[in-house]
Amino acid sequence: MHLIPxxxxxxxxxxxxxxxxxxxxxxxxxxxxxxxxxxxxSNIKSLVSINDLKLxxxxxxxxxxxxxxxLPVAIWRILPDKVRAAITRLCFLFNAICSxxxxxxxxxxxxNKAAIVLCQMEMYFPPSFFDIMVHLIVHLxxxxxxxxxxxxxxxxxxxxxxxxxKGYTKNQHxxxxxxxxxxxxxxxxxxxx
Numbered sequence: 001m002h003l004i005p006x007x008x009x010x011x012x013x014x015x016x017x018x019x020x021x022x023x024x025x026x027x028x029x030x031x032x033x034x035x036x037x038x039x040x041x042s043n044i045k046s047l048v049s050i051n052d053l054k055l056x057x058x059x060x061x062x063x064x065x066x067x068x069x070x071l072p073v074a075i076w077r078i079l080p081d082k083v084r085a086a087i088t089r090l091c092f093l094f095n096a097i098c099s100x101x102x103x104x105x106x107x108x109x110x111x112n113k114a115a116i117v118l119c120q121m122e123m124y125f126p127p128s129f130f131d132i133m134v135h136l137i138v139h140l141x142x143x144x145x146x147x148x149x150x151x152x153x154x155x156x157x158x159x160x161x162x163x164x165x166k167g168y169t170k171n172q173h174x175x176x177x178x179x180x181x182x183x184x185x186x187x188x189x190x191x192x193x
Contacts (some may be wrong), residue, residue, distance in 0.1 A: 003182050010074050015124075015126070016079075016080050016082070016083050016124055017079065017083050017125055019078060019079070019104070023078045023079070024053040025050070025053060026077075026078055027074050027075065027078055028048050028049075028050050028053055028054075028055075029039060029044075029050070030073065030074045030076075031044055031047075031048045032044075032045050032048045032050065033045075034070060034073075034074075036065070040065065041061060041062055041065040042058075042059060042061075043109055044062070044065075044066075044070070047062060054185070059114060060155075060156070060159070061156050061159075062070075064098075067090075067091055067094050068091060068094050068095050068098060069091075069095075069192075071087065071088075071091050071166050072087070072088045072091045073090075075087060075088075077139055079153070082124065085120075085122045086117065086120040086121050086123070086124055087121075088119065089113075089117045090117050090121065093113055093137070096113075097110070097140050097141065097144065097150055098150050098151060099149070100149055100151055101149075102144060102148070102149055104145075107141055107144060107145055110144075111138075111141040111142070112139050114137055114138050114140065115138055115139055117137075118134070118135075118138060120136075161167065165179050165183065166179075167184075168182035168183060170182070
């Protein structure tokens with residue numbers, strides 16, 4: 001990121017993690033053509049805006065699927081090798097942390113990998129990228145030691161059930177009463193059946 005003098009002007013080259021328009025189009029087309037099993041995630045195709053070259057309307061679970069499974073495939077031949085390797089290692093780390101089976105003997109190795117991956121990311125990304133959320137990656141392995149598999153602590157089932165409960169509302173002026181009334185009616189029908 002050194003300044004390059006060109007004649008009487010100074011030129012600041014783009015950072016190594018910056019994608020050109022051609023690379024952004026390739027990335028968006030790759031995500032637009034992804035097909036996943038039903039119920040695995042949202043329709044990724046509908047979340048990609050080819051005109052704006054952006055991802056729009058991602059829910060938390062979509063971001064999770066993108067980071068864990070789809071991002072290494074989408075950036076396969078786009079970014080420079082070192083940047084791509086650091087991002088792919090981060091994705092593999094998330095994949096290992098979110099697995100349903102934990103080998104306690106590998107937790108120390110996983111904790112060391114998390115620190116190394118973050119150090120690699122610090123080499124290629126600006127300091128403004130690293131906020132408290134990025135730092136929390138280091139503590140995920142310790143959380144695995146204390147709480148067990150991470151998927152047991154996820155909020156996705158609660159969020160999905162809250163969507164069901166919000167769907168019960170018919171009276172917008174008395175939301176709670178509407179949800180409770182519909183929930184009790186459904187419970188009674190399930191009990192009787």
